[in-house]
Amino acid sequence: MGLGLTFSLLGDCDPRAVPPTAISINTASHMLEKVRAKEWLLIDVRSPAEYAEGHIPGAINMPHNEIDHYLARLEQHEGKPIIIYCRSGRRAKLAMETLKKRAYHDVSHLEGDMMGWHGAGLPVDRM
Template sequence: MKKFFLVLLLSLPMQLWAETQTISVQEVHQALISEQGIKGTLVDVRTPEEFAAGHIPGAINIPHKDIEAHLATLSPLEKEGLILFCRSGKRAGYAIEKLKDAGMSNLTHMEGDMKAWFAAELPIETP
């Protein structure tokens, strides 16, 4: 019985992912370089140090641990959409869960996160 509840508990984040829209790094890059630009706000939920080491042009940095403290900032941006990512997906999932708990729904996860962005050798900004 304990094993059943553990499996159920561990599967909850996967269910949240299943309900979240996704976008590929190539789609994000194409939107950034197109005349129309990206629809929505890119939200990098990595640490400030990771963000400073290289981030997607135009992205804002709100570390996943601080996401709830920035609901007032993110709420008006959600109308156009929020595209969340981290290094590999775990922290983005946490941030998406917290934003959904706050009633936000126009959320998209960038598939592959920054690992995929770096692997594709797409452009980054540094301070």
């Protein structure tokens, strides 16, 4: 299963106009395997407080409004697909735009975001 089947690129859509999509268990399992194997980088772009309350296992926190401060940290993951999520999609879109402007082209959005993850009853890690 490739990224094209698992994730959606936001493009020019307005994520506020799209209802949250539940994430399938197959999609979640595949993604978590890739993240655990360090083949993909999963980034939670919500605030540190939201991240601490619960995040997808293996995700690292890089708040969307501070993404430029994390570019050096991203260099160590060069060549890996990046999957971004937030609560509902808006901040993920902003972070994707920033990364694409900085020449990160293999960036995808986790369809459904954290709302879809919770809606599917999938596991979360807490700090």
